Amino acid sequence: MAYTQPHPRLSVLSTSSLPPSADYASPTNSSTRFSLASAPSLSNTLVGSTKATSARPSIYDRNLNKTRFTEVSGSAFAFLFSEMVQYTQKRVSGIGDLERRLNTLGYRVGVRVLEMMMFRQESSSKNPKRETRLLPVLMLIHSQVWKAVFGKAADAIEKSVENADEYMIIDNDPPIERHISVPRDMSQLSCSSFTAGIVEAVLDGLGFPARVTAHNTPTTQYPTRSTILIKLDKIVLEREELMK
Amino acid sequence: MSHHLFIVSPSDSPLYSLAHYSTKPTNSVASPLSANLPSWSTSAFAGTLTALSGASSVTHHTSGGGVRMGGGQDRHVIQMIANASLDVIEDVMRKENVMYLKSVDKFNEWTVSAFVTPGNMKFLLLHEGKNDDGIKSFFIDVWELYTKTMLNPFHTAHTSIRSPVFDSRVRASAKKYL
Structure with a gap:
């Protein structure tokens, strides 16, 4: 079966998107992990992650005079x-x-x-x-x-x-x-x-x-x-x- | 009334330029020379010549019948005036210990004000009217935006600034202060 070995890139994205649960790793569910049904959740994470980066204020929105809590350890x-x-x-x-x-x-x-x-x-x-x-x-x-x-x-x-x-x-x-x-x-x-x-x-x-x-x-x-x-x-x- | 901003690197290469046309009324005076100037409009260098001879308000009638602004407003003339003022700025910045050098140079109807950042980056602004405080606030805004730009590790002193955010922020500030 082609999908028994999870694609390394997919596995990173999908595991991070799904909440960790006990039955998640069970063999009955693992076959559906990389089927089409999981595709929406994958695209959701992609959209979600790009949204997260664009929501982060650009350097132009940040205040240069704020020095508190910006020290590096x-x-x-x-x-x-x-x-x-x-x-x-x-x-x-x-x-x-x-x-x-x-x-x-x-x-x-x-x-x-x-x-x-x-x-x-x-x-x-x-x-x-x-x-x-x-x-x-x-x-x-x-x-x-x-x-x-x-x-x-x-x-x-x-x-x-x-x-x-x-x-x-x-x-x-x-x-x-x-x-x-x-x-x-x-x-x-x-x-x-x-x-x-x-x-x-x-x-x-x-x-x-x-x-x-x-x-x-x-x-x-x-x-x-x-x-x-x-x-x-x-x-x-x-x-x-x-x-x- | 128009303003032209140029950001010039320490090695005199242009990094950014902006032409801003404000709706505020102009209070520039017409040059007396402009009336008795021949029409050069057929020559390729007409704009430069009329600009150099001091005619600011001469208008050329182009073949299409439309009226365009006189030679002093041409893009290449403005760039030349800005670059020519660099010599004066480099003289003055050694003596004066301020960053904002107001009305450092004059050429026909144009006044050049400059702002030299600590890192020797030069902001030049060509303007017609007198607006010292507004220009200073504008320069401080540009300085802040420039400082933020250069914090980018991929930015060097010689890369031109292409960020659309930078451009829109500078435009917004120009609208506010100029």
Whole structure:
């Protein structure tokens, strides 16, 4: 008999549509499960499910300023991020490549973080402002961007002594590295490259092109301490000089 | 009175455009040059030429006998004015730390107002009358809609916006404020 083996796709739909009952699985009923008679119930579930998705409000109907209950749990993020790192690691040839790809992934997040965060801050103000000077932008990244992404401000921001175009943002305990221990043979790898990508996107969006990298700078007190190194483009410094 | 909205990406590629014709009365002034302009209507570039020479209210009589609007209202002229104002906007946005740059550029009867989002996306609006507060509210609405659009993981800074919902929301906002 052709219908003794239920079609895998049908079985998923029909079992989910029917209430679980004791006689449902009995052999007398199972023959009618995939006959024509069950077709209406199948189409009902299909219609029902499309209705359910269209009834879900589109992004355009949702309020961007509602931040309560929209936080993502830390473990869910840690799981997702570990998958991202593993996925990326399978497709690269070295640590530099891996960091660059993580940076690109972070960049995609950063452009959205910037626009969304500024919208939440400025859309209700009378005269929405955007930052045009370097130092306020760095402070914005250190406090607001970090708060929007990680829920806390970064621990320090420093200017390089040797190079005028380098700034460092230091996080003693970056939340994205909390559940990651890097193998010894990959000790140069810093998964905060993802964060570096976010920072790079924010700087780029505000008109401060820079190359941003992440480095492990562990101390005895903070073994996962990492430094986000910002190397600003030449034109940024020239412009700052002119605006003084 | 008409309004023309353009959304331009940081690399200056157009992502979305909208022409809105409102029923509210116009209060633009006629250009004095328009009266003594020869009729160029046979030339392919007539619209551009008349627009550039400052004639706003000249009307051409097409061969079909119908009257169409003067050169300054032609689609390609409007696009050119919008793109030309990008230079001025990029100058101003470095100095001013506001997102809404009102009446940043003028060309004949058109005034260009702009809105620069934090992510360097530019909204340009060509308008004839003065309506600062309305335009600001309109821009904030467009900004909200744009922010929602870009939250889509498949949207990049270079993909043009084709969502019918986005379009209808922008139109509704234009009807409300412009």
